[in-house]
Amino acid sequence: xxxxRHTSYRERALDLTRARGIARARDFKxxxxxxxxxxxxxxxxxLVRLERGLYQSPDRAGEHIEHNLAEAARLVPxxxxxxxxxxxxxxxTTQLPHAVWITIPHKDRTPxxxxxxxxxxxxxxxxxxxxxxxxxxxGVPVPIYGVAKTVADCFKYRRHVGEDVAIEALRDALRQxxxxxxxxxxxxxxxRVAGRMGPFIKAVQ
Numbered sequence: 132x133x134x135x136r137h138t139s140y141r142e143r144a145l146d147l148t149r150a151r152g153i154a155r156a157r158d159f160k161x162x163x164x165x166x167x168x169x170x171x172x173x174x175x176x177x178l179v180r181l182e183r184g185l186y187q188s189p190d191r192a193g194e195h196i197e198h199n200l201a202e203a204a205r206l207v208p209x210x211x212x213x214x215x216x217x218x219x220x221x222x223x224t225t226q227l228p229h230a231v232w233i234t235i236p237h238k239d240r241t242p243x244x245x246x247x248x249x250x251x252x253x254x255x256x257x258x259x260x261x262x263x264x265x266x267x268x269x270g271v272p273v274p275i276y277g278v279a280k281t282v283a284d285c286f287k288y289r290r291h292v293g294e295d296v297a298i299e300a301l302r303d304a305l306r307q308x309x310x311x312x313x314x315x316x317x318x319x320x321x322x323r324v325a326g327r328m329g330p331f332i333k334a335v336q
Contacts, residue, residue: 140168145177148188156184179227196228199247200275201268203231206249207242210235211263212275213252213284214292220266221278221309223300234259234276234284252288257321279310283318286328298331305335312336 144164148154156166169186172178178186187195196219200212214232218224230248237255262280266273276284282304285297304310312332319325 140164141172141177144169144172145188148178148186154186156186159186197268199231200273201271202247203233203244203249204268204271204273206244206247207233207235209239210242210274211259212273213281214250214288215296217276217281218285218296218300220275221281221304223278223281223303223307223309224296226296250291252291258287258323261321262318277310278304279314280318280321282310282315283322283324283328286319286324287322301328301331302335305332 143162144154144159147158147162147164151158156169159169160166169178169180173180173186176189179189180186196216200216200220203210203212203216210233212220212231213234215224215226215228216232219226219228228250230250232250232252234252234254235242236259237253239253241251242249262277262283263274264277266275282297282301285292285300286294289297301315304315305312312335315328315332316325319328
């Protein structure tokens, strides 16, 4: 049973995150909320930990993630939003990415971003240029891989993202009719993962 003090901490913490949008650990400390209590709020689903020392209410976490995509597009002009970040945008994962996943040309220098954590993967040819869509976030043009290409990429880079994530994304994409089996196989061929994806596609149909 939650004590009055804990109820008070919860209310104060939630008020703080609503007021600030994104609250820092030091903001909670200044408000007299013990930092050890933040873990309880995260476990209860009342707070989302964006990264070390940064917290937000769950209903606004998506805003922060989308803002970061726009920021990444500004910082890395030749990059394309991909993998976990693209899955999140297409609503094919419940994971909150700890960084912005972005694919860049194979020979490009690794971009440096002080204000943003990036997960960089590299590609060439059609594996880089196929399946790109253009979206706009906060007035910024953001290149992002479409659903089928993102799923194929998750299989291609399964060592980075986890094969379980790739399989779940494939199943959800087909069940939610966000793509088709033929479209998935087209991008699977481009990414050279058709043999690996084929059995999972057949299993869903």
